[in-house]
Amino acid sequence: MKRTIELNGNRYDMPAEVGNVQELLGHLELAERIVIVEMNRDILAKDAYDLPINDRDQIEIIHFVGGG
Amino acid sequence: MSERYSRQELFAPIGEDGQKKIRTASVFILGAGALGSSGAEMLVRAGVGRVTIVDRDIIEWTNLHRQQLYTEQDVIEQLPKAVAAEKRLTAINSDVAITGIVVDVTSQNVLDLMADHDLVLDATDNIETRLLANDAALKLGIPFFMGACVGSYGLTFPIGIQDNQPCLHCLLETLPSQTLTCDTVGVISPIVVTTAARQVADVLKYITGTPFEPKLESADLWTGNRASIGVSSMKKAGCPSCSKNAVYPFLSAHESMKTAVLCGRDTVQLSFPKGRKFELLPFAESIRGTVSKLIHNPHLVACEYSGHRIVLFRDGRMLVHGTKDVVTAKKIAARLLG
Known part of the structure; x- marks a missing residue:
């Protein structure tokens, strides 16, 4: 089933192979980064990254970077 | 009244009272690279009372596309950033007492350097130094306005604004083995200016006593992605950096080469x-x-x-x-x- 979510303020069509938050981080090449993930206004603990992503979910991801 | 700040005073949330507070504020700027150049210029033009800006590095050709305080002549003369920044900032606004210090900020000197300032503006280029500054600012009881950027992406988080908010150490459970740096993915100047602008807006709100909620925010100017996360639930009761029994672990690193x-x-x-x-x-x-x-x-x-x-x-x-x-x-x- 096609799922469209809101990711960091933008409409985002979920790739079929991405089922949960961990897989989304992998798809976005953020799996190795330090990230903070908010899903539908709640911050997700690391052990909740296996939560499935559903149509119309709102997800915000902020990753830490070094530069400045 | 000087006309100099009249347009800033006309902005109602600041006003004449706010401008007086800005004039008496003292700001410590950790780093005189891209974010440091941009943030320092805004704060000095705004008319803060005193700025200390520290940096360990010299100016390079590769800095000039984004580090707005510096010129080709500074590169030719191989000036330290802190020296050239002090000179340029003083030329911009002689009302402000500006001190540039050429120094590597470490656990040995960070408290002495930051003491006697009202707040710290983060303009360093690595997470280890940010955690050091986070500890030092918490120990000194002054806020730390975190900012970082690479590529077209930047993030900000003001720390020490509210008692019940997390610090940087609460947010970073583990030190990253690898972070994105200007070395690996490059950087464009618009995200530098955007990130610094967000930091400085929060600084001005803080100085003028305007209440605001400290949020973790990010923006990517190339993709249009943006995020704003209220992270208050991430405060850790036993955080070694910001709890009642804080030991400020990053201040106690042993001295060596x-x-x-x-x-x-x-x-x-x-x-x-x-x-x-x-x-x-x-x-x-x-x-x-x-x-x-x-x-x-x-x-x-x-x-x-x-x-x-x-x-x-x-x-x-x-x-x-x-x-x-x-x-x-x-x-x-x-x-x-x-």
Whole structure:
């Protein structure tokens, strides 16, 4: 089933192979980064990254970077 | 009343009262690179009372596309960023007492450097130094306005604004083994200015006593992605940096020769133990026959040696350009310094 979510303020069509938050981080090449993930206004603990992503979910991801 | 700040005072949330508070504020700026240049210029133009800006590095050609305080002449003269920043900022606004300090901020000196300031603006280029500054600001009881950017992406988080908010250490459970740096993915100036602008807006709100909720925010100017997360639930009751029983772990690192690979290019920095003093002129004379393109000024000695550019600062640091290999850098230091 096609799922469209809101990711960091933008409409985002979920790739079929991405089922949960961990897989989304992998798809976005953020799996190795330090990230903070908010899903539908709640911050997700690391052990909740296996939560499935559903149509119309709102997800915000902020990753830490070094530069400045 | 001076006309100088009239347009800023006309902005109702600041007003004349807010401007008076801005005039008495003292700001510590940690880093005089991209974010430091941009944030410092905004705060100095806004008319803060006092600015201390610290940096360990010299100005490079690769800095000029985004580090707005600096000129080609600064690169030719190989000026330290803190020296050139002080000069340029003073020319922008002589009302402001500006002190540039050429120094590597470490656990040994951070508290002394930051003391007697009202707040800290983050403009460093690595997470380790941010955690050090986070601890120092918490210990001193002053807010720390975090900011970081690479590529077209930046993030900000003001710390120490509310008692019940998390600190940077609460958010970072583990130190990342690898972070994105200007060295690996580059950086464009619009995200520098955007990130610094968000930091400075929060600084002005804080100085003028305007309540605001500290949020973790990010923006990517290329993709249009943006995020704003209220992270208050992430405060950790037993955080070693911000709980009642805080031990400020990053302030207690032991002293030794430290090495770092700098963000933005192939450069290793060697920091010699404090006891080692460097006399620049005798050092320059001692290597005159060994090296090429020798330059020395009151702040540093620079030269080229075996394909690397070398800079030795008076405070006991050496930059070895053209390598990311710490061992290579130490070998070169040993060859020139013994």
